[in-house]
Amino acid sequence: MAGAEVFLSKRVQEMILNGEKPPAPYICRDGDSIQEVSAPLSPVPIIDLSLLSSSTPYAKQEELQKLRSALSSWGCFQAIGHGIPTTFLDKIRQVTREYFEQPMDEKKKQAKGVEEFEGYGADPTPEEGQFLDWSDRLFLDVYPKDQRKPQFWPERPESFRLCLLAGVGVRSVDSSHSSVYFLKMGREWESHSVGPTHFWSGEWEWDSHWGRGLIEEYSFKIKTVTEITSKAMAKSLKLEENCFLNQFGNQSQYQARFNYYAHCQRPDLVLGLKPHSDGTGYTIVLQDEEGLQVLKDEQWFTVPKISEAVLVLMGDQMEIMTNGIFKSPVHRVVTSAEKERFSVVVFYAPELNKEIGPENGLINEECPRLFKNMKDYANIHWEYYQKGQRALHTAKG
DSSP: OHHHHHHHTSOHHHHHHTTOOOOGGGBOOSOOSSEEEOGGGOOOOEEEGGGGGOSOHHHHHHHHHHHHHHHHHTSEEEEESSSOOHHHHHHHHHHHHHHHTSOHHHHGGGBOOTTOOSEEEOOOOOOTTOOOOSOEEEEEEEESGGGOOGGGSOOOSGGGTBOOOTTOOEEEEOTTSOOEEEEOTTSOEEEEOOOOOEEETTEEEOOTTTTTTHHHHHHHHHHHHHHHHHHHHHHHTTSOTTHHHHHHOTTOEEEEEEEEEOOOSOTTTBEEEEEEOOSSSEEEEEESSSOEEEEETTEEEEOOOOTTOEEEEEOHHHHHHTTTSSOOOOEEEEOOSSOOEEEEEEEEEOOTTOEEOOOGGGOSSSSOOOBOOEEOHHHHHHHHHTTTOOOGGGGBO
16 A cells, blocks of 8 residues: 555645645545434443442442443443543643644654554554544553653653643652652542653643653553453453453553544544444543544444543453453544644553453353453454454354
8 A cells, every 4th residue: 555655645634724725535425324412412321430439338239230231232331430631631631632733743752653552643544445533643552661662752742741730749858869759630649750850930841751740640550440440340240340450460451542633624534533342451531622433333333532430441351251241332533624723642452461251140041151261452453454444253153
């Protein structure tokens, strides 16, 4: 797909700045026959994660039932009460926008090759005949830490490296500059060795080689959300609460994707992200504007923007682990003629070479086993994604 490689070597943002129209490889719509339902009418379920630790048994059980219903029908939910302050989510939205608003030469310091995955650019070249997405992205391996590639972690804008956290402050710095003590999410003071710390305007900076500030902290908070969510999903199915965490493993993978969806002269013909399901365990999405759509009952539902919420979206591997009870929904991102859109996505997947399969407690005579055990399903999923196809059938037992 030589033509696609030429276009993928350019950024969508560059085409917009040059006043270019979407080239042919991006034209993928010819008037969808599937009905679209706008955000005010989109009944995407909302789950309050804080109620899952409620001391009131009725409230806790009711929310668990709502969670099971949401994931069995929609395959996703808007999570509130997750413990991440809205001010911090807004900061993540802001610095994502600041990153993509930088000059192209600055972003190209994290540039990836056309066939590479991690870094700044577009997804690798799809197979012949597949359409391109009207978007740019920065993709980073976050956890386990030994999989990180420092050359792709931005040094600019500085806000990526500043620890500007709601409710977080410095308690003290020792004379050797080897420890900083800080309050995290309203809990007790904790210490971390971070190297030299610099003060100005009452704020402080992480040593850039240690944790990359905001990215590190957001990833840490999302890890906490995945632990809460995984346990809640298990309890909603009357399983042992750690069963899904055990399947993901101690070295489970977290990958962050910062997305830029440019405005488009022909939103009727061009998509920001083509229809697909995720090959993850599940995915957590933070959006700044509407544009993400989920397919349900042959209708595209626009996911509303709720400032304090993150969207939790099941991937194929979660459908496998739940023996088909929870659904991995097809979703896409539409473009807009007026607005650009940014989002931050964290993919949560089992550790490499970890075998996953349906939980035994979900298999019986009435509910026979639907899927076989598999390793590294994400690789199989990617092969089919590049062809514009789903891969879930490859896991059928």
